[in-house]
Amino acid sequence: MDAARGDRPPRPDPAEVAAADGRTIPDWVRPDLRVLFVGLNPGLYSGATGLHFARPGNRFWPALHLSGFTDRRLEPWEHEALLARRLGITNLVARASARAAELSREELVAGGRTLTEKADRWRPAWVAVLGITGYRAAFDDPRTTVGPQDRRLGPSRVWVLPNPSGLNAHYTLPRLAEEFARLREAAERDRPDESE
Template sequence: MARENDAKEADRDGRPPRPTPQEVAAAEGRTIPDWVRPGLRVLFCGLNPGLYSGATGLHFGRPGNRFWPALHLSRFTERRLEPWERDALLDRGLGITNLVARTTARAAELTREELVAGGRALETRTARVGPAWVAVLGITGYRAAFDEPSAVVGPQERRIGGARTWVLPNPSGLNAHFTLPRLAEEFARLRDEVERGR
């Protein structure tokens, strides 16, 4: 009955049905298509999708992931978008990709080799799509992918595929170092730069 209600809900507002625990567990190793189009202002790059995202096919799909509220609180979006609002995100000049495509329970499961290969693939993808900025969500992953052990959150000297580069904190709830207000502050620093056109 609950699944029937979820299906009706999905028909009504576009929200997909909530996956069962078994569906989430079975999502390991899946991939999610990038949300990109030419001329993006910012291409947000997660480290890799979690199992919940793999089960739903939605970036930052787990309830409680702080990406969507941080995007809104930083005024990148005038309202809080939901993980299934792909076109609304793209219409605002914002896209999403990942350093590593495969889903895992935790980003710590990724190998250094996967992150380095993901960095190379991101260079190619970015050159093809041509965003003004690439924002990598996670300093540890950025350091490993681009062999920059001393990088800190914020703007980077490196360009990725011709795009300016910024590193943001990972919005996962597992990142206890950054509260939602602090995340939103970091997102807003990037938004200020994007709006200045620098």
């Protein structure tokens, strides 16, 4: 099966997951996105499958649906359906690792610069960074809180969301979905004629 086409890929075995260290995943972007979601970096499971937020238990896809961004829960291999809703995904740091804590501050700062370039190129209405700690490091903004930011990346407004990883015990799935819904509502207010 070809995950790039949107087919469900086979589950990777533990050796394939371990071998994914350092791999990258292509961005899922197109012009005129409502929201470009930005993970910190792919986990090893995502690196092994070539799909964003692919690990079973990651709450990105359920939160996206429960917040009203999608009319059904999309699966990690349905990137064309995601893009059709004018939603995209990229990462601050491209390389896969076992834990985001393995990322250096230098990598995150460089990722912030690259993200700004992507926003200039693709011009999404909103850039939503998934992880407050990574955002603080990437943009040297230690006082950042979850929610809309004063900063813009190119023409794009910026929102910081909690990290959807199952390891983020501070946010239950309903609370995570509430934060995603706040962003959805803001995106709809900004462009009400183009909302889903």
